[in-house]
Amino acid sequence: MALRFAIMTALLDDEMSGYDLARAFDKSLGFFWHASHQQIYRELKNLSERGWVAHRAERQAGRPERHLYHLTDAGRGALDAWVLQDDRMRLQESKDELYIKLYNLSEHNIDYLAGRLLARREAMMERLYLYERIRRRHYGDPHTLPLRRKGVYLALQSGISQGRQYLAWVDEALELLAGAKEELPASALSVDPA
């Protein structure tokens, strides 16, 4: 339901192709909504049938045409109405299997889990770097932004502070795991040459 409106929101400023949208959902928008290209193409078809978006084709040499989508007036109206409706509040749900796996922490998986935490750390660093760059470039002083862009800023800012918090947590987690490993009885370790 909301993906539909997320797509329309992305089309507020520019016309975009399905491919562009998929790119956007990988990047900035992806912090609070994830969508594969298959989902996006399906929704675009659906939105076209409803008359909420329309597209024009752009020919390209040697490549498939790009279908550039834009909001229609009806779409804009539907989006405005949706914003004021149906707030299905669901508090931050961090749906990452790794948390469940941490509940199962043991000698057998401690190294594996520490490795997975490290991988998340890397990925989050990269994303955070991207977000902070965007903020620096386009949202330097939030108070001077036009109203709508203040909202975009807030979403971005949420991504940034969640990202920082996440990194701090991962570091704490890795430290605790490292400390725990030292305390493990020798029997649980692999061959020790000492």
Add this chain to the structure above:
Amino acid sequence: MALRFAIMTALLDDEMSGYDLARAFDKSLGFFWHASHQQIYRELKNLSERGWVAHRAERQAGRPERHLYHLTDAGRGALDAWVLQDDRMRLQESKDELYIKLYNLSEHNIDYLAGRLLARREAMMERLYLYERIRRRHYGDPHTLPLRRKGVYLALQSGISQGRQYLAWVDEALELLAGAKEELPASALSVDPA
């Protein structure tokens, strides 16, 4: 896929009924995984068929029987194996429609959105209070905990620091929105007696 293992994880310590599990998914566990009772009953059936959990019935006067589920040895094995497999890393995705709605911030919806933010603030305060109480009671000094409970602590700690970060963000958002409202031209406000 992972819900199945989340349920088994919840059964590591105690036997539980579907109802108990639903309760647990509403509370602490719900931070990183949400599941309705319908989903849970379906999964329990599925897990029983696989032989990963089993149950005994407990009669109660005037009420439906409670089916108390516990892990089988096979279930324990499957869970251990899963922890070491298939890490489908997906970075923190904060799937809340409100972020999309913030992208659409305008004079017409600013009050509504501020109200919705406030509602989330209340709900998060409550959850945070619960988590902090749990931590104080059961996870006072993480370094002295047995290994598995260190993992549980880390998940809990993630919930707490995310919750705090979220509250700080909501406050920042509400302030920015309040400031923005003052700057709105009079034409956008309702009748002003001044």
Add this chain to the structure above:
DNA sequence: ACGACCTATGCAATATTTTGCATAGCATCT
């Protein structure tokens, strides 16, 4: 030259999640 990866679109099958409904008795509030 060959493989890997990027642009660009889309269908189909499966898996997961949500929503609506159904039953049933007890407790508590008004």
Add this chain to the structure above:
DNA sequence: AGATGCTATGCAAAATATTGCATAGGTCGT
């Protein structure tokens, strides 16, 4: 006395999301 809400279970349909496949030419590295 009636309404609401809690315990306790579960089926079925609809909406969403994931995974696998398919096509097609371009670029870049080895």
